[in-house]
Amino acid sequence: MIRVLIADDHGIVRSGLRMLIERQNDMQVVAEADDGVAALESTQAERPDVAVLDVSMPRMTGLQAAREIRSHVPDTRVLLLSMHDDERYFLEGLEAGAAGYVLKRAADTDLIGAVRTVAGGRTFLSDEAQRTLMDEWLEGGRAEPDDPLTPRELEVVKLIAEAFTNRQIAETLKLSEKTIESHRANVFAKLGMRDRVEIVRYAIRRGLVEP
């Protein structure tokens, strides 16, 4: 049985989600939340297998909630639900540590499959998002002839792109947090990037993380 939390600030969407999910024999809705903070609290209390989060919610956005869940309840897989089909929004979602990104427009065909996929430990992206990221990845094939980053920095990039915090990266690579901080600063400076979303895009292009 897949235990699911649903969070959306619109009651009608929540009830639609509940109706569809409860109709599946192998799924059960264990909690509902109407904003990001409530979603985080319920996730901590109920420890669902999958948290379905609307990206734009009051008090705490779905993205921020995904980050918090990722660091506090790592066993819960986050599936983001969004209106937006711009590439930047998917990248932000991945950067926040979501395991899946479903467009509301494609919720009828994609949602149930996506819940099963992420519950099974894999990642799910709506077709459109996959296509976009694929393009991004293919473009990377001809770029970056001389990589400015050291192998160690590339490892750090990969972990940043997978939404690890500095502390988690330090633990994973068995280095001090200070060292990670300086690696991180170097990476941003060398690549001339300003935020983590650009790092995610770079990591996808370099094939460091899977789209």
Place this chain on the structure above:
Amino acid sequence: MRPNVTRRDDSLIGQVVAANVVLVALTLFAASLAAGLDLSVENQRWSFGILALSIILTLCVNLWMLQRRFRPLERLIDRVERIDPAVPVGDPLEEPEPVAEIDRLSHSFRRLLDRIEEERRRSGTLVMRAQEEERRRLARDLHDEVNQALTAILLRLEALGQDTPPEQAAEVAELKRLVNQAMEELLNLARHLRPSALDDHGLMPALEAQLKRFSSRTGVEVRLNREGDPDELPEDVQTALYRVTQEALANVARHAGATVVEVDVEVAEQIELRVRDDGAGFHPGELAGESGGSGLGLGGMAERARLAGGELDVRSAPGGGTTVTMRIGRRA
């Protein structure tokens, strides 16, 4: 287009000369009385001749001097008449005037013009801002209210479809398709009103997304180059850059028949946006008939550029493509 001014009959110079004529004539008359001159006396006629001559001479000199003195005023009037508040070009009242009063007049007129222009820009900016705000609100409502309701319908239809008898399955599928289509159209409408990416991510990601969609809709290849950091610009400027690009791309789609569009955004001492296509172009003369925002929408673009403190430059030639350039000086 000159205003109706009767120049000869009651112009200032005419009135002053007339007054002078009367004064001089009176003075001479009084002088001749005081001197006891008598026209009937032969040798005194000669004196009268000299007096009459001096009257005419005085008046001529008077007229000449007055005209000289009044010329700057006439020039000022000419220049003021040439000013078209809709097309602020340079400053026609720049040179100092030789006469103190006229210089003052020229100065205060300049100040008045500056104030009018400032006020125009201020209220134009306010209107533009209010319009963007309204569009943002509308877009958000479309997203938040209408599209959420449609999402709910879609989810319920999917749930319903799972245990619908096969003979009704097709109908449910069709309903879902319709809802889907409505959602897509709403999304496009909302994006056209005000793309949320512009507020969530800043100018460059919003432009990138806009260009990608333009390319997939029209098949025109797009390139986006940037220099400097446009995402740090004030919101009004970002909006102006986004909207001018949007309008320029719409022109390309409508008229150009282009295969490549290149968009450059440069942020240095000044901000420069260039949208260049390799399409059919047009004859610059065609622009003359254009008024306001119709046709190519150049009026709207120019107004946006002006309100952002910049200017728009459109270059085109038949067969030579079109380049729309907006330059904005950086405010300190």
